[in-house]
Amino acid sequence: MEKIFTRPKSLKNAVFHYCPGCGHSIVHRLICEIIDELNIQDKTIGVPPPGCSVFAYYYFDVDMIECPHGRGGAVATGIKRAAPDSVVFTYQGDGDLAAIGTAETLHAANRGENITAVFINNAVYGMTGGQMAPTTMLGMKTTTSPYGRDPEFDGHPIKMSEIIGQVEGACYVERVAVNTPANIRRAKRALKKAFQNQLDGKGYSLVEILSPCPTNWKMSPVDSWKWVDDVMSKKFPLGTIKDTTGKTHAD
Amino acid sequence: MAKVLMTGNAAIAEAAIRAGCQCYFGYPITPQTELTEYMAANLSRRPGCTFIQAESEIAAINMVLGASVTGARAMTSSSSPGMSLKQEAISYMAASQLPAVIVNMSRGGPGLGSIAAAQSDYFQSTRGGGHGDYRTIVLAPSSVQELADETHTAFDLADKYSIPVILLGDGMLGQMMEPVEFKHEAPAVPPVRPGGLRGATGRPSRFIRSFTSNPAELEELNWSLYRRYQQIQEKETSCEKFMTDDAQLIVTAFGIAARIARGAITNARALGMKVGMFRPVTLWPFPKDQLKELSKTAKYFLDFEMNMGQMIDDVKLSLEGSGDVTFYGRPGGVIPTSSEVLRVITRLYYQKGLNG
Numbered sequence: 141m142e143k144i145f146t147r148p149k150s151l152k153n154a155v156f157h158y159c160p161g162c163g164h165s166i167v168h169r170l171i172c173e174i175i176d177e178l179n180i181q182d183k184t185i186g187v188p189p190p191g192c193s194v195f196a197y198y199y200f201d202v203d204m205i206e207c208p209h210g211r212g213g214a215v216a217t218g219i220k221r222a223a224p225d226s227v228v229f230t231y232q233g234d235g236d237l238a239a240i241g242t243a244e245t246l247h248a249a250n251r252g253e254n255i256t257a258v259f260i261n262n263a264v265y266g267m268t269g270g271q272m273a274p275t276t277m278l279g280m281k282t283t284t285s286p287y288g289r290d291p292e293f294d295g296h297p298i299k300m301s302e303i304i305g306q307v308e309g310a311c312y313v314e315r316v317a318v319n320t321p322a323n324i325r326r327a328k329r330a331l332k333k334a335f336q337n338q339l340d341g342k343g344y345s346l347v348e349i350l351s352p353c354p355t356n357w358k359m360s361p362v363d364s365w366k367w368v369d370d371v372m373s374k375k376f377p378l379g380t381i382k383d384t385t386g387k388t389h390a391d
Numbered sequence: 392m393a394k395v396l397m398t399g400n401a402a403i404a405e406a407a408i409r410a411g412c413q414c415y416f417g418y419p420i421t422p423q424t425e426l427t428e429y430m431a432a433n434l435s436r437r438p439g440c441t442f443i444q445a446e447s448e449i450a451a452i453n454m455v456l457g458a459s460v461t462g463a464r465a466m467t468s469s470s471s472p473g474m475s476l477k478q479e480a481i482s483y484m485a486a487s488q489l490p491a492v493i494v495n496m497s498r499g500g501p502g503l504g505s506i507a508a509a510q511s512d513y514f515q516s517t518r519g520g521g522h523g524d525y526r527t528i529v530l531a532p533s534s535v536q537e538l539a540d541e542t543h544t545a546f547d548l549a550d551k552y553s554i555p556v557i558l559l560g561d562g563m564l565g566q567m568m569e570p571v572e573f574k575h576e577a578p579a580v581p582p583v584r585p586g587g588l589r590g591a592t593g594r595p596s597r598f599i600r601s602f603t604s605n606p607a608e609l610e611e612l613n614w615s616l617y618r619r620y621q622q623i624q625e626k627e628t629s630c631e632k633f634m635t636d637d638a639q640l641i642v643t644a645f646g647i648a649a650r651i652a653r654g655a656i657t658n659a660r661a662l663g664m665k666v667g668m669f670r671p672v673t674l675w676p677f678p679k680d681q682l683k684e685l686s687k688t689a690k691y692f693l694d695f696e697m698n699m700g701q702m703i704d705d706v707k708l709s710l711e712g713s714g715d716v717t718f719y720g721r722p723g724g725v726i727p728t729s730s731e732v733l734r735v736i737t738r739l740y741y742q743k744g745l746n747g
Contacts, residue, residue, distance in 0.1 A: 183590035197598035206600035218457020
């Protein structure tokens with residue numbers, strides 16, 4: 141009998157600690173599939189953040205360095221500059237990439253650092269229990285916006301990918317989602333392109349992934365997947381935001 | 392090689408290049424900016440080496456963290472307000488046992504303070520500086536030659552103990568020019584520390600982290616760091632004693648303050664006063680046994696610092712009550728003169744009845 145589906149070689153044989161319906165485990169698997177397909181397991185260095193994905197090193201069978209919150213862009217810069225033959229990716233949440241690490245993210249992109257940034261946007265601070273993130277939707281209730289996010293006091297959801305898209309050093313910026321099988325396939329194509337860009341020496345690639353967080357959204361997994369389509373992707377439209385690589389659309 | 396005339400800031404940069412520093416990440420701040428500029432001009436052109444002017448001190452130290460992960464020799468430099476920003480990553484590096492050299496050409500504080508030389512970062516440097524239970528090795532040169540020599544030592548100690556090392560100077564040491572001789576040639580290829588993460592080629596994958604959800608595991612990490620710190624305390628203390636053999640009054644001072652005190656002590660000797668100086672070169676580990684030893688022959692100590700009194704805590708802890716310690720200091724970036732310190736020495740000498 142032919143085996144057509146198996147665990148990627150670079151995904152450790154471990155049980156994910158993520159909640160049911162969470163997007164992290166899907167994204168982990170996609171990245172590991174890509175690492176296998178590009179045959180880069182032995183030269184990849186991952187830079188996971190504090191947050192729900194702090195234990196990423198229990199799952200990715202590649203070298204990893206846990207870095208301070210928000211500093212992924214700077215840490216990855218140091219790694220890539222010191223060891224240019226390695227393949228470096230950051231794995232960052234919205235609090236990480238779009239709040240505390242805004243400067244490190246923007247300037248890593250602006251220098252055109254030849255790295256791959258994976259940006260998990262789930263509209264909340266997950267690990268600390270669902271506080272308002274810079275990407276929280278207007279009116280959305282979180283533990284620190286208990287009456288709903290009010291733009292007069294809390295500002296609007298920040299569109300980091302569009303901001304990074306303005307920066308010359310960024311070669312490829314795409315927003316995808318992992319809430320449906322079709323979107324997951326698109327997400328994989330975008331991620332693979334972001335890694336391939338690095339292998340081709342093209343500069344900074346960012347893939348933003350709208351990722352369900354049913355626990356903190358207080359929804360069932362199925363409802364959270366629907367919410368990504370019905371609400372989140374209205375504010376954060378899916379698709380290519382910037383592509384100067386001269387290749388075809390990731391889709 | 393022959394001696395050359397250089398500023399302290401440039402001497403550190405040149406010494407770092409010769410010590411095999413592959414990566415330098417900096418951010419402008421007075422009075423250390425010449426160090427960053429020297430690296431921009433010189434390190435960036437060396438094959439395989441990297442210079443980046445980072446977007447902040449926070450980014451610079453995190454780039455150091457990243458470069459150190461790969462086994463490269465990496466350095467950043469700053470001055471007091473910038474050092475405060477670096478503390479988060481220094482704590483992470485201490486926990487992750489990553490070597491690095493971090494230069495602080497300190498200035499007056501608190502706050503934005505002044506750009507003049509001060510020694511008010513002693514506590515921050517010697518007590519870890521960031522959050523958590525950790526130490527960094529702290530070296531305090533007091534001449535341009537020593538800045539160069541100790542820069543090399545700093546890289547070696549950082550690698551030897553997998554620990555961040557702080558080179559603590561000040562605005563005066565950084566800006567002044569003195570003859571300096573470099574004792575090493577730069578390596579053709581920067582050295583790479585074994586055990587760095589460069590991809591899992593020919594070995595299982597590895598990860599470096601500081602977080603664990605298990606307090607018992609973190610306790611063991613803390614104790615393992617503690618054991619290393621004990622080793623460092625046993626083996627790596629360094630100090631200078633100046634005219635201490637027959638001294639009845641010993642001035643304790645570090646860095647540029649020790650240069651000022653030396654002039655005062657030389658003049659005091661000319662006036663017949665038996666005064667000497669104890670100068671720690673390693674501020675952490677503090678050479679406490681060497682200082683305690685002096686209390687067998689001298690009873691009176693004058694701690695002189697360009698701050699409100701910080702090293703005096705370590706002086707008193709070292710003496711364990713066996714000496715009479717007086718403090719004299721000038722905070723805020725005021726640079727006392729040798730004659731001012733001589734007046735303090737003379738007054739104390741007579742007050743304590745040491746003139747016989």
